[in-house]
Amino acid sequence: MSSFRRDKKEEEDGGANMFQNLDKTTLLQEARYFNSTPVNPKKCIHILTKIIYLLNQGEKLTTQEATDIFFATTKLFQSKDVMLRRLVYLSIKELSSLAQDVIIVTSSLTKDMTGKEDLYRAAAIRALCSITDSTMLQAIERYMKQAIVDKNPAVSSAALVSALHLSATVPDLVRRWVNEAQEAIMSDNMMVSYHALAVVAGARRNDRLSTVKLVTKLSRAPIRSPHALCLLVRHAAKLAEEDNSEASEPYLEFIESCLRHKSEIVVYEAAHAVVNLRKSARDLAQAVSVLQIFCGSSKATLRLAGARTLAKLTTKHPNAVSACTVDLENLISDPNRSVATLAVTTLLATGAESSIDRLMKQISGFMSEISDEFKIVVVSAIRRLCAKYPRKHQSLAAFLAGMLRDEGGVQYKTAIADAIISLVEENPEAKETGLAHLCEFIEDCEHTSLAVRILHVLGREGPKARQPSRYIRYIYNRVILESGPVRAAAVSAVARFGAARPELLPNMRVLLSRCQLDDDNEVRDRAIYYSAILDSDDQELINDYIINVPIPNMVLLEKSLQNHINTNPEDVFNIDSVPTAEETKETEEASVQIEPRKQSVASLEEQYFDQLKIIPGIEKFGPTFKTCQAVDLTESETEYRVRCVKHIFARHLVLQFECLNTLSDQLLEKVHIRLDTVPGYIFLGEVACEQLPYDKQGSVFCILEFPENPLDTLGSFGAVLEFVVRDCDPTTGLPDPGEGYADTYPLEEIEIGCADQFRTRAVGDDWEASWERAASAHESCDTFGLSQNSVGEAAIAVCEHLNLPKSAISGDAVKEIRGCGLWREGAPVLIRARLLAAQGAVTMQLTARSPREDIATLLLAAVG
Incomplete structure (x- = not known):
């Protein structure tokens, strides 16, 4: 027992990493010990462990260094120590991609692979398949087939996993091992069965008919491995997803039968498959009841799985989850914060309007106990709730404002600000409340990027409020108190107030004249620029350069300018030809995630x-x-x-x-x-x-x-x-x-088509003024009868045909589509469509205005 005793100093130093001060040069010297005769196995094990650790920490070895260590390591094949031999195989795998002439150990590995020592065979197979190239694999094909059906599960599993890796480089060779792999599927060992099914299914992934036969056959076979059953459920769900005919019924029946399996893994996989099927599942209640049981489990993993899958189900079938409200409320106080966060977000997504206030009280104590990452998930759920129940904007906005005052990082504060901004933009009744909270926040905002964003929103939404002058004080305070970028953003916001509200213009001119004395060049330039435009009293100029300024895609603008300078710098550069920044796409509501994922913004x-x-x-x-x-x-x-x-x-x-x-x-x-x-x-x-x-x-x-x-x-x-x-x-x-x-x-x-040659978008709030200004342009108008019976469906179809977002649609009984676009050669166009349903048919009057008559006519010809 003395070997297990630790003195006090060792306990204090126990957290230190014994390999943290490794030096590559010293280690290369130590590796020379492998050439000694005889060698001490324990010392060799220690050196090999340090080599593997160094490689996994990202240390780069030159080809010569890796080759030297590799050949020194091969000298250890003569050792009979089991631990040392297994580390040798692992080292060979790690060094094989760096060293030269590694193929020389093939004969030694083949000997170990076919030997009688089972402890060596599995590791030798993995090492051999990692270093052998495609031309040499046929020499060991016979041994691989034998290893796949070997009685030792470790050997069989190692051969199958190696076959899986090889299928990426030599798929046809692996297909010749399918018969042996099919035999291994019925193995009593769960991992062998699982790996065998993966090999067989992978070999047939490009042959749908063979995959169908495999799934149909195995769904009736008594597979003992829960892991293999989970994989089979996934393949059955994929086939059911791809086939919309009645032929998919057997797959659904098999998946539903797995809901009654004795293994929790299989039950969850089946429930997960039912929830994720795009088609309407016949019996969601069965899957929901299983997930409900998981939510009450004593195992944290099952609670997490149940809560996560129920959260995902809320995006498609929120009513099906409402039966689990009591179980989810019990999880709010769960010691696992991931489970608690999922429970909260699911309740927010499925809760009734009457229960919102009660939920907010429950969450208020919960928020202080979780990290910023989880808080962001909750904020996203509250944001969706604001859109779902607009009448509850007062309590929801107050809750978000309270979170905004709490401590937190920039990502957390940005998520809250985004939620309040979306509330302001989507709910007219909440505009005053939301803007007031944003004004209060920028008084103490520490983050420059967030302050600039909020000032931009205030400049855009503030002039539309009932009392726009109340926001000017908050904006001008930023000019006095903040850094250069924030002051510049505040100047732009002041200019927008002057451009949109003529009664405030004299005061805005005074504020802009004061900003012309600022120490920062950007602030002064903006103040002079906006003052000149406002003093011109040219409404079209004010609209194009202050109110509705198109924002080009900055990446493409930079590349286009570089091309322009390199090819024809004497010509005038047309900025309208550069695509504008991508507007937020209307996508299906994402499922609740534990951690927020950054979406790719590249166009x-x-x-x-x-x-x-x-x-x-x-x-x-x-x-x-x-x-x-x-x-x-x-x-x-x-x-x-x-x-x-x-x-x-x-x-x-x-x-x-x-x-x-x-x-x-x-x-x-x-x-x-x-x-x-x-x-x-x-x-x-x-x-x-x-x-x-x-x-x-x-x-x-x-x-x-x-x-x-x-x-x-x-x-x-x-x-x-x-x-x-x-x-x-x-x-x-x-x-x-x-x-x-x-x-x-x-x-x-x-x-x-016509839509391919236009960049179109929904119009802003100045639509009527833009339409009137284009009265002198060429106009084309025609009336069409549409095939749809519903005016709503017809409006969506027209928007898809013209590549307009759904936000361009307004009205109830009479739908109106308002859009604008740019022709590929730079000509602008305005589009207005009115749709009316009468006597079971939908009629549309489409009008297009453009400086070019042929472009306006083209839009009508494309629809006709």
């Missing part, structure tokens, strides 16, 4: 900008006006998958065909597209894809010039994929000798 134009550089002379086309969403030109199960991305420029059209070869025994060369062009288009050239290997995406670009007449731009292109096929070795990807043979593959037509 399509940004994502494809670098890919278009492959086209010679692309800089001369100017900035990308618009990049459209990709459209599939083939079915998803076909051997060649192609989709088209349309890149719109002012005078040019680039069609990018993204191609994927799903056949591992073929290499495609000289891949190009044969287009049947629409009359009027000029085909300028093509950038072909020289090679298209298996499972690697390549692109073909077709460059065209638009017709002069906008009406001639509408039409459909026929397309055929043409290429040269060369048979290749599926395991290596190397083509067979020979030139191959030419082949073609027909594609769906590519349609060029």
Whole structure:
């Protein structure tokens, strides 16, 4: 027992990391000890542990250093110490990607793999498969098949996991092991069965019919492994999701039968699958009752699983979760804060309007006990509640304001401010209350970015309030007390008050004149700039440069300016040709998450900008006006998958065909597209894809010039994929000798519509003034009969056709769509549509105004 005794000093130092001061140079010297004869196993174990630790900490070894350590480590194969040998295998795996000539240990690993010592065999298999290249794998194929069906579960599982890793590089070789893997599925060992099913399903992932047969067969078989059953449930759910016919019924029945399984893992997986199916599940009550039981479990993991899945269900079927209200309320005081947070957010999403005040009281004590990350999740739930119950804005805004006064980081405060801002923008009755809370907050706001954001909102929403002058004091205080960026934002807000409210203009001029004496250049420049515009009394100038200022996409603006300077710096740069910053997309409400996820804000134009550089002379086309969403030109199960991305420029059209070869025994060369062009288009050239290997995406670009007449731009292109096929070795990807043979593959037509050539958006509050100012422009008007029976559905369909957001729709009995847009060559357009339902039919009157008559006519022709 003396070896387990620790004195007081050791206990005090127990938290220290014994490897924290490792030095790579010293370790390289220590590794030379492996060449000694004989070696001390304990000392070797200690050195190998330090090597592995150093590699996992991100330490970089040169190729020579890794090679030296690797070959020194191989000398330890002569040792009989079990722990040392297992560390040797682990070290070989770690060093194999860094060292040279690692293939030399193949014979030693093969010997251990086929030996009688089970403790070595599993580790040897994993190490061997990690270092053996595709050309050498066939030599050990026979041993791998034997290992998959080995009686020792560790050996069998190691072989199956290695096969899973190899399926990414040599899928055809692994497919030849499927028979052995299918036999292993029925193993008594749960991990062997699970890994075997993963290998078999992975080998059939591109063959839907084989997957269907596998799932159908195994759903009737007595699989003992809960892990394998969970995987089978996932595959059954995927098949049910993809098949909308009655053929999916057996999958749903199998999933529902798993709700009664004795294993909690399987029960949860089945409940999770039922909840996540997009189609309406036949028996949600069964899954909800299972999750309700989980919420009352003594195990924290089950409580978390139940609460998380119920939270996800609230986005689609909130009524189904209402039966669990009592169980969720009991979880608010759960010691696990993740569980408590999920319970709170789910209750906020499903609670009735009458229960909101009671919930707020329960949450108030809870908020002080959780971290900022969890608080942000709760704030997001309250934000959704504000939109759901607008009449409760007083209590919800007061609760958010109280949270705003508490301590917290910038992300937490930003989430609260965003919630109050959305309340101000979406609920007219809450505008005064929300703006008052924001004004109070910026008096003590420590975060510059947040203060600037709130000042921007005050400048936009304050002039629309009943008493706009009450907010000016708060804004001007920032000019006196804050830093340069905040003062500059305050000047812009003051200018907007003067532009939007003529009765306040004299006072705003005085404030702006004082700001012209500021120490900061940006503040002075803004004050002089806005004063000059306001003094001009030109309403159109004031509207374009103060009230409704378009904000370009900054990334694309920078790149477009660089291209402009490099190609034609003498010409005038047209900023209207640069896409504006992306507005918030209307997406399906996201499920409740434990941690907030940052959404990618890169636009399509940004994502494809670098890919278009492959086209010679692309800089001369100017900035990308618009990049459209990709459209599939083939079915998803076909051997060649192609989709088209349309890149719109002012005078040019680039069609990018993204191609994927799903056949591992073929290499495609000289891949190009044969287009049947629409009359009027000029085909300028093509950038072909020289090679298209298996499972690697390549692109073909077709460059065209638009017709002069906008009406001639509408039409459909026929397309055929043409290429040269060369048979290749599926395991290596190397083509067979020979030139191959030419082949073609027909594609769906590519349609060029009106919406592709416009950037459209919903209009702002100055719609009537903009419409009146455009009275002298060319106007086109026509009346259409629509196929929809509901005026609401018809309005949504028209918005989708014109690429307008749903926020452009207003009205109840008579729907009105108000939008504006920009033609690819820079001409603006205003759109107004009125829809009325009468005698079971929907009639629409569509009016378009634009400086160019042909553009206004084009919009009507596209709808007609």
